[in-house]
Amino acid sequence: MDPIIAATHTDPYSYYASLRAAGGLTFDPQLNLWIASSAEAVCAVLRHPACVVRPAHEPVPKAIAEGPAGRVFGRLMRMNEGEPQRCPKAAIAPGLQAIDRQQVEALVKARFLKDGAEGLHQAQFIGPTSVVAALLGFNPADSRLISELTGDFVACLSPLSDATQLDAAHRATEQLLTFFRERIEAQDNPLLARIGQGFADADTNSLIANLIGLLSQTYEATAGLIGNALLALIRDPALPHTLRADPTQISPLLVEVQRLDPSVQNTRRFVIAPCEILGAMLNPGDAVLVLLASANRDPQLNPQPDVLLLERPNRRSFSFGTGHHECPGQALALGIAHATLDILVERAPRLDRLAWRYRPSINARIPLFSDRPVAKAR
Ligand code: HEM
Numbered sequence: 001m002d003p004i005i006a007a008t009h010t011d012p013y014s015y016y017a018s019l020r021a022a023g024g025l026t027f028d029p030q031l032n033l034w035i036a037s038s039a040e041a042v043c044a045v046l047r048h049p050a051c052v053v054r055p056a057h058e059p060v061p062k063a064i065a066e067g068p069a070g071r072v073f074g075r076l077m078r079m080n081e082g083e084p085q086r087c088p089k090a091a092i093a094p095g096l097q098a099i100d101r102q103q104v105e106a107l108v109k110a111r112f113l114k115d116g117a118e119g120l121h122q123a124q125f126i127g128p129t130s131v132v133a134a135l136l137g138f139n140p141a142d143s144r145l146i147s148e149l150t151g152d153f154v155a156c157l158s159p160l161s162d163a164t165q166l167d168a169a170h171r172a173t174e175q176l177l178t179f180f181r182e183r184i185e186a187q188d189n190p191l192l193a194r195i196g197q198g199f200a201d202a203d204t205n206s207l208i209a210n211l212i213g214l215l216s217q218t219y220e221a222t223a224g225l226i227g228n229a230l231l232a233l234i235r236d237p238a239l240p241h242t243l244r245a246d247p248t249q250i251s252p253l254l255v256e257v258q259r260l261d262p263s264v265q266n267t268r269r270f271v272i273a274p275c276e277i278l279g280a281m282l283n284p285g286d287a288v289l290v291l292l293a294s295a296n297r298d299p300q301l302n303p304q305p306d307v308l309l310l311e312r313p314n315r316r317s318f319s320f321g322t323g324h325h326e327c328p329g330q331a332l333a334l335g336i337a338h339a340t341l342d343i344l345v346e347r348a349p350r351l352d353r354l355a356w357r358y359r360p361s362i363n364a365r366i367p368l369f370s371d372r373p374v375a376k377a378r
Helices: 013-021 039-046 068-073 083-097 101-109 116-135 140-157 163-186 190-197 201-235 238-245 247-260 292-296 330-346
Strands: 025-028 033-036 266-271 275-277 280-282 287-291 354-358 367-371
Touching: 013 292, 025 039, 025 280, 033 039, 039 266, 039 275, 039 287, 039 292, 068 140, 068 163, 068 201, 083 190, 083 201, 083 330, 101 116, 101 330, 116 140, 116 201, 116 330, 116 354, 116 367, 140 163, 140 201, 163 190, 163 201, 190 201, 201 238, 201 247, 201 330, 201 354, 201 367, 238 247, 238 330, 247 330, 266 292, 287 292
Parallel strands: 033 287
Antiparallel strands: 025 033, 266 287, 275 280, 354 367
16 A cells, blocks of 8 residues: 555555555655645645645646646636636635535536436536536536536546547547636626636736636546445445434535545645744755545544544534635535535435446545446346
8 A cells, every 4th residue: 555546445545544644744755755644734734835736847748738728727716726726716615605505405406317327427527627617607408518528627637537538638628618608607606706807907827727726626636535435225224214214414524524425535745945843854856645534533633533423523624625715615615515415315316226436546545336237137
């Protein structure tokens, strides 16, 4: 095991505990990475001004820098520091936080879900991004297409993608740009208008890039939250009954799953100035792998960290990050996942008929479900 393989390993959590026991911030010479595994180290790195989101020599990954996906990537708040992060965040976060939960629920519930693994795929990957597209004013057919294009775009964020996937990401970016240009011109959506007001007129490229960013940030992370909540139901067969009998338990389940088995297992920071963090000396050019999932299970952060507890007083979690890059979509993600789980639980799916494996990734923990072949009756 290593801290990157851990993201998609069946049980990375005892390994994370061994990393914490060896020291919260240690250097891994094989990976050439600092590894932050304790809650204290994760918090210190994410809040340190000398630890930034992109390496100084490569603000945009070389593999995509020359195409439209690279130009969008280079404008994302998630991938920037200073004004190019602060301005889009200030323009977008208040609008996201004001989204009405009932509107989200209605949008999720308006979509028909097929039974079995196909329905789960829709619920995890198509549904959440379609909801965000619909909130920005796209009609249902376009929202679905936009969701699929976002699936192609997010490939440009992963170093595991091959040339064909990167080509598809560039093509999808062109289409997303056209969709958003037309949407902005229509001037008929209150959320988009509110967000647009926060951007200067000359900043349309940044506005559109960061709207695409909302879709791409939703796509994998929310798929993982929904999938990992389903895995919790598969692992504890009493849970589906508990939730069906008392749907108010869906919220506590989701917030506990996002702590216990988060969809974003790690993130990275790059050191731009010499600094000392928890007694370790870090130098410009160093990179830190920040194990959010390990910090959540640090007993210093949460007592009984390895147990799924619906009633957990003062639950603390790094699953949505911390510091100035903290996720502005947390409430929206939980709202979408809640409405989705509500439908799935109500339908009493045959969870025993599902097989699953994690989607290959260096940081996201997203189960993909398939239907088990039904044994033929003799
Ligand atoms: C379960 C679902 C989600 C999870 C686990 C999640 C997690 C995260 C994390 C960990 C970060 C910080 C990354 C870092 O500091 O390196 C982040 C940032 C971000 N997230 Fe989310 N996210 C989720 C859903 C969403 C949704 C639904 C949206 C918007 C519609 C969103 C928008 C963003 C944006 C724009 C950023 C960048 C913020 C910045 O750089 O200032 N996320 N998210």
